[in-house]
Amino acid sequence: MIATLAQRLKAVLPDQAVITDPVRLRTYECDGLTYHRATPGVVVLPESAEEIAAVVRLCQEFQVPFVARGSGTGLSGGALPRSDGVLIVTSRMRRILDIDLPNRRAVVEPGVTNLAITEAVRDAGYYYAPDPSSQQICSIGGNVAENSGGAHCLKYGFTVNHVLALELVTPDGDIVELTELDDGYDLLGAFIGSEGTLGIATKITVRLSRAPETVTTLLAAFATIEGGGTAVSSIIGAGIVPAAIEMMDALAIEAAEAAVRCEYPAGAGAVLIVELDGPTAEVARQFAAVERICREAGSFEIRVAASAEERAAIWRGRKSAFAAVGRISPAYIVQDGVVPRTALPEVLAGIDRLQEEFGIRVANVFHAGDGNLHPLVLFDDAEPGQGERAETVSGRILDLCIEHGGSITGEHGVGVDKSRYMPRMFTDDDLATMQLVRCAFDPGYLSNPGKIFPTPRLCGEVPRVRKGPHPHEAELF
Amino acid sequence: MADEALASTGVTLRPAGAQDAVAGVRPRWVALPESTEEVAALLRVAAERDLAVVPVGGGTKLDWGPPPERCDLLVDLCCLSEVVEHVAGDLVLRVQAGITLETLRDRLAIAGQELALDVPVPGTTVGGLLATALAGPRRFRYGTARDLLIGITVVLADGTVARSGGKVVKNVAGYDLGKLFTGSYGTLGVITEANFRLHPLPPERRWVTAEYGTDVRRGRELRREFPVDPGPLLQELAASQAEPTAIELDWADSGDVYTLSVLVEGAAAEERAEAVRAIMTGAELGDKPPAWWGRLPEHVTLAEIRVPPGVAGQAVREVAGADLPGRRLRGSAGAGVFHLGLRDGAGVTGIRARLAPLGGRVTVLAGPDGGADRWGPIGALGLMRRVKERFDPDRRMSPGRFAGGI
Amino acid sequence: MDAELIKDCVHCGFCLPTCPTYVLWGEEMDSPRGRIHLMDQHVQGTPLTPEMAGHFDACLGCMACVTACPSGVRYDRLIELTRAEVEREHVRQPQERAIRGIVFALFPYPRRLRLLKLPIRLGSRMKTFLTRVHPSLGAMAELTPPPARRVRLPRRVAARGPHRATVGLLTGCVQGEFFPGVNTATARVLAMEGCDVVIPKDQGCCGALSLHSGYDGRKFAKRVIAAFERAGVDTVVVNAAGCGAAMKEYAELLADEPEWAARAAAFKVRDLAEFLVELGPVAKRHPLELTVAYHDACHLAHAQGVRAQPRELLRGIPGLSIREVAESSICCGSAGTYNLFQPEPARELGDRKAARVRDTGADLLVSANPGCTLQITAAMRRAGEQPIPVAHTAQVLDASLLGRRVVA
Ligand SMILES: Cc1cc2nc3c(=O)[nH]c(=O)nc-3n(C[C@H](O)[C@H](O)[C@H](O)COP(=O)(O)OP(=O)(O)OC[C@H]3O[C@@H](n4cnc5c(N)ncnc54)[C@H](O)[C@@H]3O)c2cc1C
Ligand code: SF4
Numbered sequence A: 001m002i003a004t005l006a007q008r009l010k011a012v013l014p015d016q017a018v019i020t021d022p023v024r025l026r027t028y029e030c031d032g033l034t035y036h037r038a039t040p041g042v043v044v045l046p047e048s049a050e051e052i053a054a055v056v057r058l059c060q061e062f063q064v065p066f067v068a069r070g071s072g073t074g075l076s077g078g079a080l081p082r083s084d085g086v087l088i089v090t091s092r093m094r095r096i097l098d099i100d101l102p103n104r105r106a107v108v109e110p111g112v113t114n115l116a117i118t119e120a121v122r123d124a125g126y127y128y129a130p131d132p133s134s135q136q137i138c139s140i141g142g143n144v145a146e147n148s149g150g151a152h153c154l155k156y157g158f159t160v161n162h163v164l165a166l167e168l169v170t171p172d173g174d175i176v177e178l179t180e181l182d183d184g185y186d187l188l189g190a191f192i193g194s195e196g197t198l199g200i201a202t203k204i205t206v207r208l209s210r211a212p213e214t215v216t217t218l219l220a221a222f223a224t225i226e227g228g229g230t231a232v233s234s235i236i237g238a239g240i241v242p243a244a245i246e247m248m249d250a251l252a253i254e255a256a257e258a259a260v261r262c263e264y265p266a267g268a269g270a271v272l273i274v275e276l277d278g279p280t281a282e283v284a285r286q287f288a289a290v291e292r293i294c295r296e297a298g299s300f301e302i303r304v305a306a307s308a309e310e311r312a313a314i315w316r317g318r319k320s321a322f323a324a325v326g327r328i329s330p331a332y333i334v335q336d337g338v339v340p341r342t343a344l345p346e347v348l349a350g351i352d353r354l355q356e357e358f359g360i361r362v363a364n365v366f367h368a369g370d371g372n373l374h375p376l377v378l379f380d381d382a383e384p385g386q387g388e389r390a391e392t393v394s395g396r397i398l399d400l401c402i403e404h405g406g407s408i409t410g411e412h413g414v415g416v417d418k419s420r421y422m423p424r425m426f427t428d429d430d431l432a433t434m435q436l437v438r439c440a441f442d443p444g445y446l447s448n449p450g451k452i453f454p455t456p457r458l459c460g461e462v463p464r465v466r467k468g469p470h471p472h473e474a475e476l477f
Numbered sequence B: 001m002a003d004e005a006l007a008s009t010g011v012t013l014r015p016a017g018a019q020d021a022v023a024g025v026r027p028r029w030v031a032l033p034e035s036t037e038e039v040a041a042l043l044r045v046a047a048e049r050d051l052a053v054v055p056v057g058g059g060t061k062l063d064w065g066p067p068p069e070r071c072d073l074l075v076d077l078c079c080l081s082e083v084v085e086h087v088a089g090d091l092v093l094r095v096q097a098g099i100t101l102e103t104l105r106d107r108l109a110i111a112g113q114e115l116a117l118d119v120p121v122p123g124t125t126v127g128g129l130l131a132t133a134l135a136g137p138r139r140f141r142y143g144t145a146r147d148l149l150i151g152i153t154v155v156l157a158d159g160t161v162a163r164s165g166g167k168v169v170k171n172v173a174g175y176d177l178g179k180l181f182t183g184s185y186g187t188l189g190v191i192t193e194a195n196f197r198l199h200p201l202p203p204e205r206r207w208v209t210a211e212y213g214t215d216v217r218r219g220r221e222l223r224r225e226f227p228v229d230p231g232p233l234l235q236e237l238a239a240s241q242a243e244p245t246a247i248e249l250d251w252a253d254s255g256d257v258y259t260l261s262v263l264v265e266g267a268a269a270e271e272r273a274e275a276v277r278a279i280m281t282g283a284e285l286g287d288k289p290p291a292w293w294g295r296l297p298e299h300v301t302l303a304e305i306r307v308p309p310g311v312a313g314q315a316v317r318e319v320a321g322a323d324l325p326g327r328r329l330r331g332s333a334g335a336g337v338f339h340l341g342l343r344d345g346a347g348v349t350g351i352r353a354r355l356a357p358l359g360g361r362v363t364v365l366a367g368p369d370g371g372a373d374r375w376g377p378i379g380a381l382g383l384m385r386r387v388k389e390r391f392d393p394d395r396r397m398s399p400g401r402f403a404g405g406i
Numbered sequence C: 001m002d003a004e005l006i007k008d009c010v011h012c013g014f015c016l017p018t019c020p021t022y023v024l025w026g027e028e029m030d031s032p033r034g035r036i037h038l039m040d041q042h043v044q045g046t047p048l049t050p051e052m053a054g055h056f057d058a059c060l061g062c063m064a065c066v067t068a069c070p071s072g073v074r075y076d077r078l079i080e081l082t083r084a085e086v087e088r089e090h091v092r093q094p095q096e097r098a099i100r101g102i103v104f105a106l107f108p109y110p111r112r113l114r115l116l117k118l119p120i121r122l123g124s125r126m127k128t129f130l131t132r133v134h135p136s137l138g139a140m141a142e143l144t145p146p147p148a149r150r151v152r153l154p155r156r157v158a159a160r161g162p163h164r165a166t167v168g169l170l171t172g173c174v175q176g177e178f179f180p181g182v183n184t185a186t187a188r189v190l191a192m193e194g195c196d197v198v199i200p201k202d203q204g205c206c207g208a209l210s211l212h213s214g215y216d217g218r219k220f221a222k223r224v225i226a227a228f229e230r231a232g233v234d235t236v237v238v239n240a241a242g243c244g245a246a247m248k249e250y251a252e253l254l255a256d257e258p259e260w261a262a263r264a265a266a267f268k269v270r271d272l273a274e275f276l277v278e279l280g281p282v283a284k285r286h287p288l289e290l291t292v293a294y295h296d297a298c299h300l301a302h303a304q305g306v307r308a309q310p311r312e313l314l315r316g317i318p319g320l321s322i323r324e325v326a327e328s329s330i331c332c333g334s335a336g337t338y339n340l341f342q343p344e345p346a347r348e349l350g351d352r353k354a355a356r357v358r359d360t361g362a363d364l365l366v367s368a369n370p371g372c373t374l375q376i377t378a379a380m381r382r383a384g385e386q387p388i389p390v391a392h393t394a395q396v397l398d399a400s401l402l403g404r405r406v407v408a
């Protein structure tokens, strides 16, 4: 069937845009989460919304599932292909279609990378605010699907707060536009973060933000993670909303040091990166307060970036942290839990206990400002049993987050990896209600099936509109 | 009997009066639930008895929008007005939907925090604000309710209670039902609780306000024109690195001046406001807003205009050029969202035609529509219908209150 | 092939945007991550299919991915090992074999190159014809630089002013034959900065071309090592990016022969810019009123990590201003023999780079690799425009030290 479908695909797409060679197909078997793998049935590399619509319609005709993929950096297996389906890769749709500074927006194709937008408007004094650590490569389409965040989301919000309109190919193969100007249900907002299960974004209008007048970045080193935590609470308590507050623990620092020689202060049990941006006068006042708070919380060394290069140097360690862990451990799991900020100390202590109990090391990197933890659970896959123990620790960390009123994912999405945790966070009714949205968009259950929700539910026919008795008749019963 | 079935839920119930009419349609009962569970119990009965339900918050906008096709039960959320949880250290809040924004503001101020949403109509409840997706001046900086909403509890037409999101600011687990319910006009279910992210109360606020002339004298004749295109000034203000929180315009038909007022808040507001004043000729700086700030214009018919921000200036000129006696234009010039107060609905079609080429939309929020389609074309209406069919297949939730008969 | 090296890749994709073939085609299998995945498939038993080999051949070896990788994946080693495997296992089409044969019989041998200069030049008139026969031949013709007068360099150039160091100079085969002016400028600059420069006569080719294409480069390496040992220097300065990258890897290349590896490790190999910055400037810089675009040659920027030094040297020249070329980390498509074996993508990349260079509006294009400048000017010529004047960093410095105009 896939072979027949591939033939038909070649009729609607250029030949070299349909990949069927098994060796090539396998290079698409996983995204940034290599733990889950499946060789796609066919891969297509379309170049327009119309081509995607044609592919999706063929999938409908053959009743074959399809999965969208951007740059394949997702960390929840959202772009895990289906061996019985089509993988639709947007990496050839990377044109910036319009830059409209008066309206402070840009229109881009889904395969454009996050950073490419900022690079295109930087000279004009603008930027695209959401900045996932993977920004140089992750696609805007992927960002929309995951509602990606980044270090600066504390102040500026996530993808959903910066996308003004979307063109999408619905699971029926129709091309529809959702815009923030429309009245009614905020389908634009509902689509963002739906992980490719409600259709494929083919054109994205993003908000461009004015570059702040001043950016000040400070790196504060603490002997312990608690010291850093106290500083964070005090900063927030002082009514300051920094652009970013990031924290790394000793193990994470060690990895970053090994990878990019970031030269963070020696002997630090934790470093805190605080970035303030905005009008110069405002930043100056807040900066003085932050510096004082860090000292009072016991910081033994504070560095302030004096230039763009120094700022980049401070950030380099943080931004490379995930991949850098590869230097100190053969394998690792990147976790992505969220807890209310005030619960951070308890949860970190809980993670410590788990490390001891299971003999597994955990490096902690987190968006401290919004309580988004990225514990990196380290293990050696050559050692029997370690992988499973790491999995357990990873799962227990999520339990800790849920217990403290948090979430199982702050920015990486549920994907295939965390679908089984969804019932711990939501009731059956919650999930069934979300499923109603799915059914409205994708009643045939073909758009990225098996992701987000633990068990597929059939949508069934739209219940026939019941013509109820007239209200006055109702009284008779 | 439906009466008895409703009464059996134990929820306070009273017969509806004329004052309870929803856009002219009078319900039969008004229920006053005090918890999400009570709302669910009511909706289960309504489902069994096929009663049409309209949720109401402060009742401030019941006369807005088209009348429901039918309306049996008004679910008044006035008694669902608790602050369920406010953890100041986390800057998050969980409230019941019936709480008014004024009450909330006073409560949060004690902790030095605020929900950075404006109250366009006094008495507006959280639920009503979400359902109508109305926003005030500070949308320019903070966005609208959907941008600050982090979790929601809703009761569906069949009485199912569903939650999404949570009480953490960052959370991408599952679909965001909160987004879906913003702007839903009560047609998908009843919002009973909402969670928001909060902001610290800004230490200072300053308004920079200036008036600009609109009339030109041609010989002896006084002609109403709009010689000054506010566009370039608006652009400059919006791009200002003093980072204003709001840029508002107010202009009465009768007056020959329009007013621009810019809010700067946060640390060093005074210095930054000075920077704004340097851009606006003849502006005054003060710590009080103009009287009209954040209020809807007086109206019989009220329309909302939304345009891309870069053409806000042109949009103002288009409104100026239209023949709309007695109109008053006011709104977030920085964000491209205005409210237009009219004496009747007659001008709506015309103004819509003028703004369409700019990529603008005009929606009639309240009052007679003068025969115009209240909503204008909505590209995603087809998908919205499908959502409605799944959530409320029997069309019992505020039927007909939204576009396309939804 | 080394399964451990492959495992270092965590599949994060950070290398993708700097990979020229990914930039061109947007396909996973033509990205570093994809190629590593293919290597993995092969290591795990998938036979080396022609498709697989094609994706390895399409790699420019620009090493941009090495710079971009936060996990420290040694793609340079991986692709070298893979290419060797491809040469061993993969049977190429006869025509392709012929072209590769010609190139490897020619380029590493200065004398053969010299003899061929004339015929190739003639060939450039027959470019269209050659392209029809095989695109590689067309590319070869297009890229051949104009014949240059041979310059005989002395065996030794004495330091001007106080003596600060003694260094050997690698003259390189392509560099030496086609751009003799660069070598003379290099020798002069070094001398003016107080270095005795030793230029062994029988140094031959460094082996870079072979090495980077999966051929055995060891005999070249040994010859170079021996030549500089005889010359009695412990520091070798290299002005051609590709040669420097290759020489810096000698010890690794010869790892199987510990004695040779030790001899290789005894040398300090430095790129000219790297060396001059370490040494520190003493000679007076005369002003040059010039706007230059600096092009990062992959073998310098990525393979050797030398990015800041050339810019620092240029910035040290009064009156000169530097413009950055957009997408500076993306290869121009020259990449050693790449433009000969993979002419189509090489051309596309050349056009892309030429456009970015043009956008800078600079008067002069400066780069440390002759291959790159040839590639970029060829692209400009193709586009029917006057190509931008080009110079090696050494030539710009030379001009400033001498107080003359730049002559490339
Ligand atoms: C080292 C590293 C650091 C990271 N840091 C961050 C971070 O700081 N913050 C953060 O939020 N994320 C981060 N991520 C995760 C990842 O980069 C983001 O989730 C990103 O948005 C994925 O983009 P992508 O193009 O790679 O998408 P893919 O991985 O290809 O796909 C992700 C999901 O999006 C869907 N999808 C892709 N394109 C479309 C489309 N056009 N329409 C509909 N659905 C689509 C896919 O089906 C899949 O479900 C990081 C990842 C890595 C490897
Ligand atoms: S060496 Fe260059 S062409 Fe080859 S994979 Fe790396 S970046 Fe791509």
Ligand code: SF4
Pocket: A323, C008, C009, C010, C011, C012, C013, C014, C015, C016, C032, C033, C036, C065, C068, C069, C070, C071, C072, C073
């Ligand atoms: S950047 Fe390094 S670890 Fe990441 S995919 Fe590329 S080679 Fe692998």
